[in-house]
Structure formats: structure tokens, C-alpha cells
Amino acid sequence: MNAKPESDYDVIVAGGGAGGIGAALGAARAGARVLLVEKYGFLGGAATSSNVLAYCGFFQQGPEPIKAVGGVADLVLDELRALGLSCDPFRSPTTQNWIILLEPEAVKLALDRVIAAHGVDLLLHTRVAAVSRTADRLHAVTLAGMDGRRRVAAEAFVDATGDANLALIAGLACRTGDKRGHLQAVTGPIRVGGRDKSVPIDRTAIVEAFAAYNKTGAHPTARPDGGIFTEVPVTGDMWWMMYDHQLVDLTSESFTRAEQAARAAAHDYVRVLRESVPGFENAYLLQTGPQIGIRESRHPPARYELTGEDLLTGRRRPDGVARAAWPIETHSTPGRPVYKSIGGDGFADIPLDCLRARGVDNLFYAGRTIGADPDAYASIRVMGTAFATGEASGIAAAKSEA
Ligand SMILES: Cc1cc2nc3c(=O)[nH]c(=O)nc-3n(C[C@H](O)[C@H](O)[C@H](O)COP(=O)(O)OP(=O)(O)OC[C@H]3O[C@@H](n4cnc5c(N)ncnc54)[C@H](O)[C@@H]3O)c2cc1C
Incomplete structure (x- = not known):
């Protein structure tokens, strides 16, 4: 597909997380001229902006890691390996699921490289801020960057913003959260530096320390089990998810309170480690954020919503374009994730209609914006699956005709 004279690009992808990277690479490999737009100064989405340091969804559940996602995601893993990450399947001791452990600086550089190698134009520090639209098509986006605003036209668009920001500004009616809102x-994932790496992390000591902290501490944890932690590859820091918080709505005021509370809790929690847990005597808070980890925000209207039933039965479909293999992992109550396994052969097909906007012909979805009911969303949102839906979405956007 070549850009028409009036269009600057064939495909504009909004958002540079796993979904947006998949979409940009998928569209570029299908021959499209692609612009990728990301509001932060680096790519990676939650992996690099919220310390989400594991790719889930690449493998099915089970005693052996059976691959469910390949394609452009493998190009990303190759770049990570070239930077010294093993990317071998790692079995989480907490959940027994297969994951790929990440180090955020390697992720940033690997993604810069893979995007450049495929000729994708990239604008960082740039936000998709407005859209021009007629009844059933988008025509251009207004980008707000360091140098002000500019209008860029394209033949097709991919919303990979995680929060459906493109669909929202296009005026599509979005659902917030589950069907009850x-x-x-x-969650505020953090990195903890300075621990004595010769001392294994003692979950029992953490549990006891936080049983005491929760009686009087300012930010009681909803994870009395010690939370989810592991060692970051290369650096050996501790990656720790211990602070969960219930958002009541999507207002900036709620996010401000959540960010500030997560930050204050992070300082408290590392102090508790330092004072009470062997091996952490010299520990310090290495990093929060840059932003809190957002599991769910709004869902734009798609032509089909994948259902929990599709996943629980491992439904196969002739129009499947990606595979969902991560178990349904619901965090309705802070600190108490609930897991349900995928049925059938251990994965379910995601049909193209999940990636297509309802009512707008040339708008596609990638990553956690795709059509999914609350149960299915709790599986498809993981980054391995987001690469896969992104790639399929980018290919479909590149092939879509005016
Ligand atoms: C605490 C927590 C733990 C998790 N654990 C895991 C895990 O271990 N493994 C896993 O695979 N998944 C995990 N997930 C889920 C996963 O991180 C996300 O669902 C996933 O990152 C979704 O990918 P995405 O590309 O759709 O969105 P995102 O990663 O959110 O990326 C969206 C990108 O769009 C950008 N953006 C947004 N609006 C605009 C705009 N208007 N203009 C330009 N850019 C914009 C954002 O800056 C961001 O970079 C976790 C999530 C949380 C919150």
C-alpha cells in the first residue's frame, strides 16, 4: 500500500508499547509507510514506563513452555538477546506460568533498534491530541509535541494507546472498566537496589515484617503474602509488586492521588525491608514509575468482543489472527488476583473483528484496547499477546483500502 498524494502516511500508530511496536512492525513489513507516535521519551509502554519487567503471554501454561506468539515479537527478542538478555522462558515461582524476564534499559534500546531497522518514522515526546473524522473514517490526527501542534494525515490508524485515547478523541463511546464501571x-511496581545478592530473598521474613507494618503503617499493603517479586536480569535488583490501589474513576485527580500514595508507600516499604529483612540492610528505592501501572481504563467499541467463554473453551476460529494463551488473571480486589486457565489446546484464537473499530472503517486496535469482555480482557492485556494483536492490526491497517 502506498500513501495517496493527500496522505502523509499509510498508517499512523498511536502508542509505543508492545501493541504499538507490533502494529508498526506489522504494517511496515506489509509495505506501508508508518509513523509511530509515543508520548514518553522512550518506547516499551508499561515495561519501561511502569516497571512491568516480564513479558507474559509468549507461552502456554503447562510443564513445558509451548510458544504461542512469534512473528515480529521474535524480532524484539532477538534485539534483546543481542543486548545480553537471555529471553529464555522462566517459570514464575509465584504463579508457575512461563514468562520472559526484562531489564528496562535493554528494552528501550532494543525497541529503538528494531523500529529503526524497519524504516518506521518515530516521534517521541509527542501525543496524539485530536483527530479529524467524517462519519465512518478518520482522516488525520493532530500531534502535540515539543514544537507545538501539527496535523498528519493517513489512510489508516491504529489505537495502541492502552487507554483508547485515539478512540476517545474520535468520539467513540467507550466502556470504562467492567460492565459496572x-x-x-x-499497582506500583518498584525496583529495589543495594540488597546483598548472596542472601536469598526470604518471603517469610517479608510477610512477618508487613504483618507488623500493617498495624500502624500509613500505607497498609493489600499483599500480606509479600507480593510478587523476582530478580531483574543483568542488574540483580529486586522487582517488587507490593502496592495495589483501587481506582474509583479515570479522572486526573484519582490518578494524582494514586501516584502520590504509591510513591509514599514505596519509600515506606523499602524502609521496612531495610529494618527487618535479612540481606536488605543497605537496600534503597531504585525506581518507581515513571508512572503507576494501569491494568485497566476504558474499552473502545469493537466489531467483536472476545469472551471469557472463548478462552475457557480454547475456541478456535477460521478468522483468528492472534493467540491468547495467558490465563485469565483478574485483579478486581486489590492484592487478590484470581487465575483461570485457558481451555482446549491451551490457547484461543483472537479474530480480526476484535481489532476493528465498530463504526469507523479505517481505525484498528492493538494491545489492551482490543475488543474483549471483562474476563477475556484479563488475559489478552499481557504484552506477549499485545505484540501479536499489534502485528495483526498493523497488517490489516496496511492492507485496508480507502
Ligand atoms: C502492575 C501491572 C503488572 C503487569 N504485569 C504484567 C506482566 O508481568 N507481564 C505482561 O506481559 N503484562 C503485564 N501487565 C499488563 C501489561 O503491562 C499491559 O496490559 C500491556 O503493557 C499492554 O500493552 P499496550 O501496548 O496495549 O499498552 P501500554 O503498554 O500501556 O502502551 C501504551 C503506550 O501508549 C502511549 N500513549 C498513551 N496515550 C498516548 C497518546 N495520546 N499519544 C501518544 N502515545 C500515547 C503510552 O505512553 C504507552 O507507551 C501488567 C500490568 C500492570 C499494570
Whole structure:
């Protein structure tokens, strides 16, 4: 597909997380001229902006890691390997699921490289801020960057913003949270430096320390089990998810309170480690954020919503374009994730209609914006699956005709 004279690009992808990277690479490999727009100064989405340091969804559940996602995601893993990450399947001791452990600086550089190698134009520090639209098509987006605003036209668009920001400004009616407006908990993942790496992390000591902290501490944890932690590859820091928070709505005021509470809790929690847990005597808070981890926000209207039933039965479909293999992992109550396994052969097909906007012909979805009911969303949102839906979405956008 070549850009028409009036269009600057064939495909504009909004958002540079796993979904947006998949979409940009998928569209570029299908021959499209692609612009990728990201509001932060680096790519990676939650992996690099919220310390989400594991790719889930690449493998099915089970005693052996059976691959469910390949394609452009493999190009990303190759770049990560070239930077010294093993990317071998790692079995989480907490959940027994297969994941790929990440180090955020390697992710940023690997993604810069893979995007450049495929000729994708990239604008960082740039936000998709407005859209021009007629009844059933988008025509251009207004980008707000360091140098002000500019209008860029394209033949097709991919909303990979995680929060459906493109669909929202295009005026599509979005659902917030589940069908009752209830949102999955946000979490403040942190990195802890300075621990004595010769001392294994003692979960029992953490549990006891936080049983005491929760009696009087300012930010009681909803994870009395010690939370989810592991060692970051290369650096050996501790990656720790211990602070969960219930968002009541999507207002900036709620996010401000959540960010500030998560930050204050992070300082408290590392102090508790330092004072009470062997091996952490010299520990310090290495990093929060840059932003809190948002599990769920709004869902734009798609032509089909994948259902929990599709996943629980491992439904196969002739129009499947990606695979969902991560278990349904629901965080309705802070600190209490509930897992349900995928049925059938251990994965379900995601049909193209999940990636297509309802009512707008040339708008596609990638990553956690795709059509999914609350149960299915709790599986498809993971980054491995987001690469896969992104790639399919980018290919479909590149092939879509005016
Ligand atoms: C606490 C927590 C733990 C998790 N654990 C895991 C895990 O271990 N493994 C896993 O695979 N998944 C995990 N997930 C889920 C996963 O991180 C996300 O669902 C996933 O990152 C979704 O990918 P995405 O590309 O759709 O969105 P995102 O990663 O959110 O990326 C969207 C990108 O769009 C950008 N953006 C947004 N609006 C605009 C705009 N208007 N203009 C330009 N850019 C914009 C954002 O800056 C961001 O970079 C976790 C999530 C949370 C919150």
C-alpha cells in the first residue's frame, strides 16, 4: 500500500508499547509507510514506563513452555538477546506460568533498534491530541509535541494507546472498566537496589515484617503474602509488586492521588525491608514509575468482543489472527488476583473483528484496547499477546483500502 498524494502516511500508530511496536512492525513489513507516535521519551509502554519487567503471554501454561506468539515479537527478542538478555522462558515461582524476564534499559534500546531497522518514522515526546473524522473514517490526527501542534494525515490508524485515547478523541463511546464501571486495581511496581545478592530473598521474613507494618503503617499493603517479586536480569535488583490501589474513576485527580500514595508507600516499604529483612540492610528505592501501572481504563467499541467463554473453551476460529494463551488473571480486589486457565489446546484464537473499530472503517486496535469482555480482557492485556494483536492490526491497517 502506498500513501495517496493527500496522505502523509499509510498508517499512523498511536502508542509505543508492545501493541504499538507490533502494529508498526506489522504494517511496515506489509509495505506501508508508518509513523509511530509515543508520548514518553522512550518506547516499551508499561515495561519501561511502569516497571512491568516480564513479558507474559509468549507461552502456554503447562510443564513445558509451548510458544504461542512469534512473528515480529521474535524480532524484539532477538534485539534483546543481542543486548545480553537471555529471553529464555522462566517459570514464575509465584504463579508457575512461563514468562520472559526484562531489564528496562535493554528494552528501550532494543525497541529503538528494531523500529529503526524497519524504516518506521518515530516521534517521541509527542501525543496524539485530536483527530479529524467524517462519519465512518478518520482522516488525520493532530500531534502535540515539543514544537507545538501539527496535523498528519493517513489512510489508516491504529489505537495502541492502552487507554483508547485515539478512540476517545474520535468520539467513540467507550466502556470504562467492567460492565459496572469497576476497574482492575492499579499497582506500583518498584525496583529495589543495594540488597546483598548472596542472601536469598526470604518471603517469610517479608510477610512477618508487613504483618507488623500493617498495624500502624500509613500505607497498609493489600499483599500480606509479600507480593510478587523476582530478580531483574543483568542488574540483580529486586522487582517488587507490593502496592495495589483501587481506582474509583479515570479522572486526573484519582490518578494524582494514586501516584502520590504509591510513591509514599514505596519509600515506606523499602524502609521496612531495610529494618527487618535479612540481606536488605543497605537496600534503597531504585525506581518507581515513571508512572503507576494501569491494568485497566476504558474499552473502545469493537466489531467483536472476545469472551471469557472463548478462552475457557480454547475456541478456535477460521478468522483468528492472534493467540491468547495467558490465563485469565483478574485483579478486581486489590492484592487478590484470581487465575483461570485457558481451555482446549491451551490457547484461543483472537479474530480480526476484535481489532476493528465498530463504526469507523479505517481505525484498528492493538494491545489492551482490543475488543474483549471483562474476563477475556484479563488475559489478552499481557504484552506477549499485545505484540501479536499489534502485528495483526498493523497488517490489516496496511492492507485496508480507502
Ligand atoms: C502492575 C501491572 C503488572 C503487569 N504485569 C504484567 C506482566 O508481568 N507481564 C505482561 O506481559 N503484562 C503485564 N501487565 C499488563 C501489561 O503491562 C499491559 O496490559 C500491556 O503493557 C499492554 O500493552 P499496550 O501496548 O496495549 O499498552 P501500554 O503498554 O500501556 O502502551 C501504551 C503506550 O501508549 C502511549 N500513549 C498513551 N496515550 C498516548 C497518546 N495520546 N499519544 C501518544 N502515545 C500515547 C503510552 O505512553 C504507552 O507507551 C501488567 C500490568 C500492570 C499494570
